[in-house]
Amino acid sequence: MAYPKELLDSIQAKAQTLRRNVVISMGVGNAGHLGGSGSSADIVAALYFHKMNHDPKNPKKPDRDRFLLSKGHAAILQYSALAEAGYFSRDELQHTKELGAILQGHPDVRKTPGIEAGTGSLGQGLSIGLGISIALKDDKIPAKVYVICGDGEMAEGQIWEAAMAAKVFKADNLVAIVDQNTLQAQGTVCDRFDSNPLPEKWEAFGWHVIQIDGHNIEEILTALDAADEVKGQPTVIIAHTIKGKGVSFAEGVVSFHNGILTEETYQKALEELKA
Amino acid sequence: MGYINQRTAYGETLVALGEENKKIFVLDADLGGSTMSKLFELKFPERHLEMGIAEANMTSVAAGLALTGKIPFINTFAVFATGRAYDQIRQSIAVANLNVKICGSSAGLSDFGDGATHQSVEDMAIMRAIPNMVVINPADANEMVEATKAIVDYEGPVYLRTNRNDYPNVTPEGKPFKIGEPSVLKEGTDVVVFATGYPVGLALAAAEELAGDVSVKVVNVSTIKPLNKEKIAELAADCKAVVTAEEHSIVGGLGGAIAEALRKSCKPIEFVGVQDTFGCSAHNYLELMDHFGITKENIVKAVLEVK
Numbered sequence: 049m050a051y052p053k054e055l056l057d058s059i060q061a062k063a064q065t066l067r068r069n070v071v072i073s074m075g076v077g078n079a080g081h082l083g084g085s086g087s088s089a090d091i092v093a094a095l096y097f098h099k100m101n102h103d104p105k106n107p108k109k110p111d112r113d114r115f116l117l118s119k120g121h122a123a124i125l126q127y128s129a130l131a132e133a134g135y136f137s138r139d140e141l142q143h144t145k146e147l148g149a150i151l152q153g154h155p156d157v158r159k160t161p162g163i164e165a166g167t168g169s170l171g172q173g174l175s176i177g178l179g180i181s182i183a184l185k186d187d188k189i190p191a192k193v194y195v196i197c198g199d200g201e202m203a204e205g206q207i208w209e210a211a212m213a214a215k216v217f218k219a220d221n222l223v224a225i226v227d228q229n230t231l232q233a234q235g236t237v238c239d240r241f242d243s244n245p246l247p248e249k250w251e252a253f254g255w256h257v258i259q260i261d262g263h264n265i266e267e268i269l270t271a272l273d274a275a276d277e278v279k280g281q282p283t284v285i286i287a288h289t290i291k292g293k294g295v296s297f298a299e300g301v302v303s304f305h306n307g308i309l310t311e312e313t314y315q316k317a318l319e320e321l322k323a
Numbered sequence: 324m325g326y327i328n329q330r331t332a333y334g335e336t337l338v339a340l341g342e343e344n345k346k347i348f349v350l351d352a353d354l355g356g357s358t359m360s361k362l363f364e365l366k367f368p369e370r371h372l373e374m375g376i377a378e379a380n381m382t383s384v385a386a387g388l389a390l391t392g393k394i395p396f397i398n399t400f401a402v403f404a405t406g407r408a409y410d411q412i413r414q415s416i417a418v419a420n421l422n423v424k425i426c427g428s429s430a431g432l433s434d435f436g437d438g439a440t441h442q443s444v445e446d447m448a449i450m451r452a453i454p455n456m457v458v459i460n461p462a463d464a465n466e467m468v469e470a471t472k473a474i475v476d477y478e479g480p481v482y483l484r485t486n487r488n489d490y491p492n493v494t495p496e497g498k499p500f501k502i503g504e505p506s507v508l509k510e511g512t513d514v515v516v517f518a519t520g521y522p523v524g525l526a527l528a529a530a531e532e533l534a535g536d537v538s539v540k541v542v543n544v545s546t547i548k549p550l551n552k553e554k555i556a557e558l559a560a561d562c563k564a565v566v567t568a569e570e571h572s573i574v575g576g577l578g579g580a581i582a583e584a585l586r587k588s589c590k591p592i593e594f595v596g597v598q599d600t601f602g603c604s605a606h607n608y609l610e611l612m613d614h615f616g617i618t619k620e621n622i623v624k625a626v627l628e629v630k
Contacts, residue, residue, distance in 0.1 A: 175383030205379070
């Protein structure tokens with residue numbers, strides 16, 4: 049399926065804006081998850097600014113599609129998307145993690161409009177998404193539940209409990225997206241705790257598996273649309289990505305899992321992320 | 324009805340509630356026959372979710388159901404419900420203050436034969452430490468019926484604790500359950516015994532044995548949290564000393580909670596319960612309660628020591 053160039057370009061531009069917002073929300077001298085935010089930015093942009101049925105003016109509308117960031121440490125990316133979509137003012141981004149802020153270090157459903165669940169204790173988001181998927185089916189609401197997990201997160205046993213259960217419940221309204229950026233906090237996934245091979249594992253657990261380049265907007269849209277057609281089983285999109293994508297000095301660099309920007313690198317990052 | 328078994332009372336009440344409230348979902352981890360949530364499965368298979376032997380996933384799935392407006396009841400043995408899924412309860416449910424009911428069956432030493440791995444003497448302490456969590460430990464089957472109804476009407480996370488054995492009722496049938504309300508079952512002026520669960524009956528028997536010698540007040544504390552501290556202090560005010568009795572570790576359970584509530588009065592206090600140790604197997608329930616000193620005789624002894 050071909051998508052209009054204007055659509056692809058607009059999502060690409062949004063992703064760039066999200067990355068820029070991430071850098072602004074980190075500011076100078078504060079630790080922030082630039083790496084995992086950069087790797088998921090294109091997918092998040094495609095979801096919030098094209099694919100998902102949602103309404104920033106009515107964040108709790110019952111038929112909305114749900115987005116859960118199971119890799120909750122990339123919260124600043126989701127906050128950037130929510131601000132850009134209009135859930136709250138962009139000014140809030142600069143107050144992330146401040147005492148009393150609505151934007152916490154990890155997603156908090158009670159504090160931030162547009163956040164669907166508390167996530168960040170890794171491994172739980174897919175299970176929560178499955179619960180939502182079961183409830184939506186009971187309510188006969190044809191909405192989708194999208195859950196982004198990290199490939200480091202695949203080490204959590206609960207992921208595989210959820211994977212098994214989702215097959216049993218034929219959760220075809222549930223789409224897991226594994227952001228396979230190949231790095232975790234202390235090094236490469238394959239060297240620290242090797243969760244590969246992922247496609248074979250998910251397939252064995254009864255999921256429809258799609259693999260894409262997680263920075264190619266057309267591939268992202270094609271995969272998300274293909275997931276709509278899958279019946280009777282859940283879909284997983286394994287997205288091959290680059291950690292810290294978009295900021296040259298952070299790309300593929302382990303220390304930017306939760307790194308700090310200096311005045312100089314902050315300016316350089318903003319320069320690189322110009323619209 | 325006249326139940327003498329908490330889990331039967333729980334299971335049948337859940338079915339009755341399910342008739343009128345279609346938001347109720349029941350989740351099991353392959354122990355529905357023990358927890359008696361199987362009764363709900365038989366009646367409402369479409370709202371029963373067998374989650375397999377995977378408690379962590381079950382707990383977070385319940386969070387997702389609650390986020391979408393359902394009222395999920397998680398069922399498994401107390402030791403697994405609270406211990407195995409602690410992180411999921413804390414992170415997925417309690418931080419967000421979600422409307423999930425965590426029903427821990429075979430609590431305390433009540434799974435007498437299965438030993439330390441299946442007995443739960445720390446569950447109330449674990450759950451009590453979590454902000455937003457309500458902890459309810461009904462005294463008998465009558466109270467279990469009413470507590471089960473009450474928690475459906477309460478919006479927020481609740482831990483409900485169930486004993487697996489038959490024993491006589493000590494509270495009236497049909498008395499509406501008020502979360503957070505300790506109830507005086509016997510008035511007295513010398514020593515007050517705060518008891519919870521099966522030991523409430525033991526406390527009443529102890530008070531009767533001591534009658535004429537020591538005037539013992541018996542208070543049923545079936546809500547461990549939120550504990551009405553003012554009320555507890557008031558109930559202790561006219562007595563010289565305090566005893567607590569529970570089928571749980573004295574560390575962090577009822578004993579700890581009452582001591583916290585009475586921190587300003589500094590009365591002598593004695594704790595009857597599991598003395599900071601794990602359970603073990605026995606051929607029957609009463610033999611095990613005797614082994615751990617959760618008996619009428621021990622409550623009498625404690626009263627005489629503190630009076």
